[in-house]
Amino acid sequence: MEIDIGAVAALGGVALWLAPGVWRRQGKAGGRALAALATVARLTELVAHIQQHRGMSGAWRSGDASFASRLPAKQREVEAVLAALCGDAALEEGERLPCFTAADVSGLQAQWRELLAVLGRLSPEESFQHHCRLLGEVLGWLAAVGEVRIAPVAAGAAPSDSVRKVVADLPALAECLGQARALGSAVAARGRCAPVARVRLHFLVSRATELLTRAAQGSAGAQARRPAEGFLLALRERMLLSASVDMDAATCFRLGTEAVDAVYAWLAQERAALEHALQSASAKAGSADGWAAQQQARCRS
Numbered sequence: 001m002e003i004d005i006g007a008v009a010a011l012g013g014v015a016l017w018l019a020p021g022v023w024r025r026q027g028k029a030g031g032r033a034l035a036a037l038a039t040v041a042r043l044t045e046l047v048a049h050i051q052q053h054r055g056m057s058g059a060w061r062s063g064d065a066s067f068a069s070r071l072p073a074k075q076r077e078v079e080a081v082l083a084a085l086c087g088d089a090a091l092e093e094g095e096r097l098p099c100f101t102a103a104d105v106s107g108l109q110a111q112w113r114e115l116l117a118v119l120g121r122l123s124p125e126e127s128f129q130h131h132c133r134l135l136g137e138v139l140g141w142l143a144a145v146g147e148v149r150i151a152p153v154a155a156g157a158a159p160s161d162s163v164r165k166v167v168a169d170l171p172a173l174a175e176c177l178g179q180a181r182a183l184g185s186a187v188a189a190r191g192r193c194a195p196v197a198r199v200r201l202h203f204l205v206s207r208a209t210e211l212l213t214r215a216a217q218g219s220a221g222a223q224a225r226r227p228a229e230g231f232l233l234a235l236r237e238r239m240l241l242s243a244s245v246d247m248d249a250a251t252c253f254r255l256g257t258e259a260v261d262a263v264y265a266w267l268a269q270e271r272a273a274l275e276h277a278l279q280s281a282s283a284k285a286g287s288a289d290g291w292a293a294q295q296q297a298r299c300r301s
Helices: 004-059 065-093 100-123 124-154 162-190 193-215 220-240 250-298
Strands: none
Touching: 004 065, 004 124, 004 162, 004 250, 065 100, 065 162, 065 250, 100 124, 124 162, 124 250, 162 193, 162 220, 193 220, 220 250
């Protein structure tokens, strides 16, 4: 078979002229993915603050007055992150299909302030449900940003499960532990575990155990696993299997917070590793673009 050297050379020239555009687009996509990862960090921070506020509110509305003085500081932290998200929403609105908009953020701010206005009149169960609705919305944005802005760029540049861990698996584990903290703190403040609360707590403990086992493959998440398992064991032995509730609200909230904080520390490590992978991929695309530009210049000369 004869090889047409001229045709091969022509094809090589076409590839050389097209390559800079391809690598430039890859570099631009990498930069957008890094910006989206910063948005993910802010959304994750907002989720954590609302989760803590949910737990404090549940204990307060169940009769532990010591939590009332801690709520204003946490409310200010939520407001600060909501304000910062306006910039992320503006960036999203520049996309053809935004994951969330400025109107979405404004709507969430309005719902948050409405919750604060009536919080003192809500039952623990009503407070819990109001907070969960807010969290569900933010977690939806978080998953969308990861799937649309980061996952396509991270494919091949990072481990296949890295994006899922950062925007889905670990946030789901933190939310499950956060719900258990809120519900457990309310039960502890009342000093008794009603049948409905017992069923819900049992589900949350089982679900959190399943999520933790799935996420912590091998040595991954070893530091987060210990406090999470300790909290879940305390719920089982001192609340679910005990004839009476053998734990006060402050202790339950502290153990739950240690577990949730450990998961968020793990999540931050996973996010940092993903950021490094995206930065490396973006740098490689930039280097390749520069090399192709040099080759084009040589061809012209």
